[in-house]
Amino acid sequence: MTSGYFPVAPELWPEEHKKSYEGGIMTAMSTVATDFNKSEYGAVIQTPSSHPGLFSILMSWNSGTNIKDRMHKFSRTAHVFALARDQASGTVVDSPNCISYQMKDVDKDNLSKGIEKVLRIMAAAGAEEIGTHNNKGRSLKVKEVSYHEFEKFVNEESSMSVTDLSTPVCSAHQMRSCRMGNNPKESVMNQMGETWEVEGLYLADSSVFPTALGVNPMVTIQAIAYCTAQHVLEVLKRKR
Template sequence: MEVTEEEYEKCVSPHPLFFSNNGDIVFKFDRAGLFYFISGVRGHCDRGQKMIIKVLDIEASPSPQYANSTTPKPHSKSGVAELTPMRIMTESIVIMLTILGAAGAQEIGKHHNKGRTLNVKQVSYHEFEKFVKEESSRPLANLSTPLCSAHQMGSCRMGSNPKQSMVNETGETWEMEGLYVPDTSVFPTALGVNPVVIVQAIAYYVAQSVLEVLRMKRSK
């Protein structure tokens, strides 16, 4: 369902298209056009977290994330597109540059050491498409562009047994007594949002566990 511009501005729609917190919902478009998406997370609309997706072309493919793509689409033997980390980054560049252009950005570009920028307001649509294709095809290897990741979580999971986790229910590691982990590493998976309050709660909980152990040792 296409959301009208008026509904988009009000962040209200009788038939809104929602993204989940971690972005795992994918929509299959049946036509090209300008679509307005509203985040399904409470409070996001008030903070301006809305999206414009411009679908340029529709292909007979079960992978709608390629709708805006101008790069080749490799397929495995099963016929399903292989989303390798490098492929995901390349496709993401295509999509993000297209979103920025459709959303009204004056100038777009990416952090490549040989990359260029483009003044969207001063070029034709054909020139815009050419720019997106050229910039997204630049290699990402050999330190050609900065790559970073934020909000790493779940690398030291909390659990009830050492086979499926790194720390126990108190935050203490299974392998070393007295070693505690009080951060987002103990999450079972990445949340997809900034976990400020949850980090504070985890840190407080683990700290209380440490204090309880110290009290027990002191009372002996």
Template structure:
């Protein structure tokens, strides 16, 4: 995966996060990531254009194809897991899927000795429900890594002393090269928020910014390329339920709201300390503070009022960074959907290998954990296949 921690040229948002933390004395660190030190893409959320970010499409899936032991069928939709029942116990024997040809929608079937579902924490439980599975834990315990953001505007002054440098743009640079654990609580409760930066391009930027008027939105968009965003991501105790891909419920617990509010307060202070001319949040009121014109009292009042607004009332957007836990792993079918090997309790030969099996929310980005679980689940699959082979 090429994981390393060096950064040759840090992007706009991460520079601001780092400087703001340093000026405030907050802990700040460089994030290890699966990209080279000179990776300055900024567009990897749409697919890394040069393939230098070593995601699964550039690593594990390439290994699969080159091994000759597998094939990738693009543009397919898994409809249901096919099962067979013998002596009162179900066994997975394949998957039915839909694909499209010039003649329309077709249905195909892949038969298998072992079936692995990895459609993600939203779609995996929906697939299992469509397949007739009845375990009540399927779809429950959903965690979403709730996220709130604040923004800061840094004019691109023609002065050579301008910071960040005039050529820096908010949509460029490496992904999450910097983070702060100032209120992560990793050493105590384990539940808090980490502070990082998003990739925000014009479409998402315009959706998140509150609508005040057409003129205001145009002014915001004109400032887009020099507007930094920093987010607070909470390890959530609250949980939700998935009935289908389009029927999802989630409740934000009071403790999660408190952690997000504390995180939002820190984010606004970081932006101001880094030198922002204006700061604000995505709250529907669209308040803006001109930092350099504000008194200390006005600044403190603004930060307090904006960070303490109730989030449960949806007065501003709350993002979901990562979804997990909707088919939790455990040792008892009464409280979990899969056993410690990743196999579904009620269907032999059906394994899950994605974030849906997490027993709780993680405190950080789950990418490496997902890959580690998939690797361990693969060992369980090999064990089952080995037993089948020895029984022949």
């Protein structure tokens, strides 16, 4: 995630009275970094809403004065994140409470490219100050630095490691843990949503996706649930 502070200026923030935490939960999306390596597995850029508690724990700690200043600017701070359609996968190990997930290099590259784009978008939109959300994250006052200083900041912040626990990496909309397919050896469910192993057992959520989508799966889940439900009704009618 990144943040951008926008000062009071009609051309930058048209609705002066509006706060960053008001309005829709997620209001904009860009695919500018989706296909930078021709794989369609790049990063989607989105703007989420954020409350003060979440914002405060994401920001890097420098001093009490610094965090006070950032919280004071919260209502006019925009938040943008890069969402990667990952190619990696995980497994449950030892117990239901322990999982193992190894991020692939291509996923790291996609996130880095996404963060680079986000920082540039913030600056181009007129943010007075931009920064990244991680333990070692820094901020930059865009209009007070040279072009070379800006480029150095963007390159350094977007290339920070995402596997040394210094950068928060979140997972949302888990998918394909019980993938659907036409081969029992490569899938858990058939195309109708019924498990290969247990007759009459159906699933109709994101776990049956053949692969990760890279976008919010709400509408896809609704469609699969509807189609699966229609099939179940047909099965029940035949058994009557």
